[in-house]
Amino acid sequence: MNTLLFDLPSLVAGSIMVAMTFYALLGGADFGSGVWDLLASGPRARQQRELIAHAIGPIWEANHVWLIAAIVILFTGFPLAFAEISTALFIPLMLMLVGIVARGSAFVFRAYGSQTDSVRQVYGTVFAIASVVTPIFLGIIVGSISSGRIVVVDGAVRTDFFDAWLGAFPFAMGALTLCLFALLAAVYLAIEADSAHDEALREDFRRRALIAAIVTGGVAWISLFFIRQDAPVLYAGFVERPWTLATVGLSMVLGVGTIAALLKRRFYVARLTVVLQVICVMWTWAFAQYPYLVLPNLTIQQAAGPEITLQIAVVALVAGGLILFPSLFLLYRVFKGRKVFALIDAPAGNQTGARGA
Amino acid sequence: MTDALAARLLMGLSLAFHIVFAAAGIAMPLFMVIAEWRYRRTGETVWLSLAKAWSKGAAVLFAVGAVGGTVLSFELGLLWPGFMQFSGSIIGVPFSLEGFAFFTEAIFLGIYLYGWERVSPRLHLGAGVIVAVSGAVSGLLVLMVNGWQHAPAGFEVANGQAVNINPFAAMFNPAWPHIALHMSIAAYQTIAAAMMGIHGIMLLRDRSNLFHRKAFAFALTATLITGVLQPLAGDFSAKQVAQLQPAKLAAMEGQFKTEQGAPLRIGGIPNPNTQETPLAIEIPGLLSWLAFGDTGATVIGLEAFPRADWPPVLLVHLAFQIMVGSAFVMLGVAGLGAVLAWRRRRLPDSRWYLWLAALAAPFGLLALETGWVVTELGRQPWIIQDIMRTLDAVTPMTNLGVPLVSFALIYVALAVITVWVLTYQVLHSPRIAPGHAPAA
Ligand code: HDD
Numbered sequence: 001m002n003t004l005l006f007d008l009p010s011l012v013a014g015s016i017m018v019a020m021t022f023y024a025l026l027g028g029a030d031f032g033s034g035v036w037d038l039l040a041s042g043p044r045a046r047q048q049r050e051l052i053a054h055a056i057g058p059i060w061e062a063n064h065v066w067l068i069a070a071i072v073i074l075f076t077g078f079p080l081a082f083a084e085i086s087t088a089l090f091i092p093l094m095l096m097l098v099g100i101v102a103r104g105s106a107f108v109f110r111a112y113g114s115q116t117d118s119v120r121q122v123y124g125t126v127f128a129i130a131s132v133v134t135p136i137f138l139g140i141i142v143g144s145i146s147s148g149r150i151v152v153v154d155g156a157v158r159t160d161f162f163d164a165w166l167g168a169f170p171f172a173m174g175a176l177t178l179c180l181f182a183l184l185a186a187v188y189l190a191i192e193a194d195s196a197h198d199e200a201l202r203e204d205f206r207r208r209a210l211i212a213a214i215v216t217g218g219v220a221w222i223s224l225f226f227i228r229q230d231a232p233v234l235y236a237g238f239v240e241r242p243w244t245l246a247t248v249g250l251s252m253v254l255g256v257g258t259i260a261a262l263l264k265r266r267f268y269v270a271r272l273t274v275v276l277q278v279i280c281v282m283w284t285w286a287f288a289q290y291p292y293l294v295l296p297n298l299t300i301q302q303a304a305g306p307e308i309t310l311q312i313a314v315v316a317l318v319a320g321g322l323i324l325f326p327s328l329f330l331l332y333r334v335f336k337g338r339k340v341f342a343l344i345d346a347p348a349g350n351q352t353g354a355r356g357a
Numbered sequence: 358m359t360d361a362l363a364a365r366l367l368m369g370l371s372l373a374f375h376i377v378f379a380a381a382g383i384a385m386p387l388f389m390v391i392a393e394w395r396y397r398r399t400g401e402t403v404w405l406s407l408a409k410a411w412s413k414g415a416a417v418l419f420a421v422g423a424v425g426g427t428v429l430s431f432e433l434g435l436l437w438p439g440f441m442q443f444s445g446s447i448i449g450v451p452f453s454l455e456g457f458a459f460f461t462e463a464i465f466l467g468i469y470l471y472g473w474e475r476v477s478p479r480l481h482l483g484a485g486v487i488v489a490v491s492g493a494v495s496g497l498l499v500l501m502v503n504g505w506q507h508a509p510a511g512f513e514v515a516n517g518q519a520v521n522i523n524p525f526a527a528m529f530n531p532a533w534p535h536i537a538l539h540m541s542i543a544a545y546q547t548i549a550a551a552m553m554g555i556h557g558i559m560l561l562r563d564r565s566n567l568f569h570r571k572a573f574a575f576a577l578t579a580t581l582i583t584g585v586l587q588p589l590a591g592d593f594s595a596k597q598v599a600q601l602q603p604a605k606l607a608a609m610e611g612q613f614k615t616e617q618g619a620p621l622r623i624g625g626i627p628n629p630n631t632q633e634t635p636l637a638i639e640i641p642g643l644l645s646w647l648a649f650g651d652t653g654a655t656v657i658g659l660e661a662f663p664r665a666d667w668p669p670v671l672l673v674h675l676a677f678q679i680m681v682g683s684a685f686v687m688l689g690v691a692g693l694g695a696v697l698a699w700r701r702r703r704l705p706d707s708r709w710y711l712w713l714a715a716l717a718a719p720f721g722l723l724a725l726e727t728g729w730v731v732t733e734l735g736r737q738p739w740i741i742q743d744i745m746r747t748l749d750a751v752t753p754m755t756n757l758g759v760p761l762v763s764f765a766l767i768y769v770a771l772a773v774i775t776v777w778v779l780t781y782q783v784l785h786s787p788r789i790a791p792g793h794a795p796a797a
Pocket residue numbers: 507532535536537539540542543544546547587588590591592594595596598605680681683684685721722724725726727728729730731732733735
């Protein structure tokens with residue numbers, strides 16, 4: 001029970017984690033780009049913003065659907081958990097929704113609306129601020145689910161609507177989410193600028209990625225400190241499974257790797273390490289929390305819907321995935337070029353942009 | 358205002374907002390794909406201009422629809438946790454499938470919008486077709502959920518829990534066919550009528566612009582086709598409602614007494630206290646005939662139901678009248694246009710007719726919204742017909758007035774800006790001279 005995941009409910013719960021991982025890696029980076037839009041500065045501020053708009057324009061809607069996928073799988077497979085989470089975290093969820101609405105609509109209005117600079121600037125500001133606020137609330141929500149404050153008694157949640165999320169750990173998670181998204185975005189954008197052969201812009205984002213990597217590391221350390229105090233059940237989950245400590249260590253090594261790769265201008269390597277780092281953090285967390293869906297006392301098994309629904313859901317997920325992944329592949333190939341899935345940088349000389357330092 | 362009322366208003370408001378964009382998400386891709394296809398077949402660049410112009414509009418509408426839809430998927434749990442806890446595993450499957458439909462729609466829309474110069478013509482057109490199909494499929498899937506609320510199927514209730522769940526029976530519930538048919542046509546009709554009005558107004562400013570002439574002719578044809586089909590689909594809906602939700606039918610028609618050979622009431626103000634519907638034009642036997650195909654059939658009146666189970670009769674009846682009236686306005690205007698076009702063998706572009714077309718344009722939206730008011734208010738007080746009451750599903754959260762007002766303001770702002778952005782696009786649409794030769 002404690003280690004293996006091959007029962008049906010765990011499989012479905014795992015697929016929610018998969019969707020959330022893709023959401024973080026793809027949608028999260030779109031939010032992170034918005035952060036850099038807000039922080040655009042220096043002589044090339046305008047070009048930075050244009051690169052961002054160009055980079056996320058064709059793909060952000062598809063990237064956003066990962067969140068919807070996670071939600072619908074959650075309420076199909078685990079209706080009880082969905083009801084409890086939405087009740088206890090009503091306020092941060094609502095605030096996150098406001099951010100989602102503001103970000104998406106401001107982005108298209110800027111792209112397709114009137115072209116006067118002052119109006120575009122207003123849309124741009126809304127887009128950028130919403131891109132900062134939304135990941136913070138997303139992190140708060142995830143942090144709350146893990147911090148053991150959503151107490152379910154007799155199939156109903158007990159809450160005053162604040163206690164579940166007003167705490168140091170959820171807020172630390174909000175900050176960490178924001179930093180990780182900004183880090184992802186900076187690395188992706190450096191590659192984007194590189195493919196556009198714009199070295200100055202690439203250096204802008206390289207510098208930003210380095211700063212983000214260091215800040216992320218700091219915030220991660222601080223939140224580790226809060227876990228013990230503020231999320232004791234999760235902490236126990238870590239301690240009970242010694243190998244999770246190893247993966248936490250691995251994510252730190254990867255963080256250092258990202259910094260090293262950025263220093264050496266190995267952008268594809270940096271992207272690889274940062275992606276692995278996010279995956280490592282998210283899945284270590286999921287395993288530490290297993291078998292609980294909502295801490296402290298709602299397990300995956302308890303929250304699971306009937307077997308038949310889970311079976312159909314799994315079949316639907318597999319069948320849908322067969323359509324989805326080739327389509328996504330096509331989308332990124334069309335807009336991100338031939339090297340979109342490159343894992344490491346091609347040897348220098350063979351390549352226009354990223355030469356060694 | 359009670360919190361439950363605020364929750365209902367917020368849900369209704371969000372859906373009323375979303376449905377406009379959803380209709381566009383269903384219809385616009387089809388229209389732009391048809392335009393692009395005609396360009397590829399005939400080489401007439403005006404069709405290419407139309408496809409590009411419409412796809413720009415679709416980009417905006419789609420994005421606002423996507424964020425609004427995201428709000429809805431969360432609101433189901435935020436506002437109605439009791440409902441989702443009970444029914445998530447019964448009707449979650451179509452929602453999950455819808456997730457994939459959204460994915461395909463968003464992916465290929467990205468390729469369509471940003472890929473004019475990047476992919477081959479064949480792939481581009483194919484991407485458009487996929488967007489159009491997945492848009493329609495998204496609608497069909499979510500309506501499975503909605504249909505299930507009206508005619509729940511595929512489960513049994515034991516101790517307040519759903520058991521013996523059969524998700525397929527829930528998906529293909531008895532209300533789904535009529536709702537899916539009628540709503541899908543409504544999406545195309547609403548957008549067609551709106552386009553007819555927009556391009557009509559632009560023709561009033563410049564009658565020789567080939568761009569707007571083609572678009573107007575296209576929209577007029579689409580309004581006519583859907584305008585003929587929709588009353589037939591609506592009649593099918595009414596027959597189904599008569600079987601599945603007799604209280605709703607009674608409210609729609611202001612029918613208080615159970616009656617043989619019930620009359621069809623046009624207009625009228627139903628009064629639940631006197632249990633009469635004064636000021637209506639009554640056509641004897643017609644309601645019985647419309648609902649059951651027999652002028653003598655018995656129509657169940659509201660008196661057959663406990664007073665606590667009555668839907669809000671006045672609103673449902675008025676909304677129904679407005680929807681049906683709007684249908685005939687659109688059909689009349691489009692039909693007249695067809696007659697004019699046939700007799701004059703040219704586009705009906707006299708000023709008075711263009712004005713008429715412009716005035717008819719909003720009736721699609723009006724029918725769309727009032728139709729949903731009929732359907733959803735007519736189901737009250739049930740969130741799941743005869744299974745769960747709306748009041749038993751609502752969140753324990755208090756102060757719901759705050760999110761209600763906030764989202765109302767957000768929706769107003771989004772609506773205003775969307776209209777503004779679209780107006781900007783329309784005003785900057787291309788001018789194509791009449792003699793413009795088709796590309797070689
Ligand atoms: C362009 C929009 C439009 C037009 C012209 C019409 N309708 Fe409609 N109607 C809708 C748009 C709509 C809708 C908004 O799409 C609804 C809400 C739910 C549904 O299935 O369709 C609806 C619901 C709806 C229902 C309730 C279905 C239910 O509760 O399950 C009935 C009985 C009708 N309609 C009947 C008609 C008739 C007899 C019409 C014409 C003579 C008509 N409608 C024109």
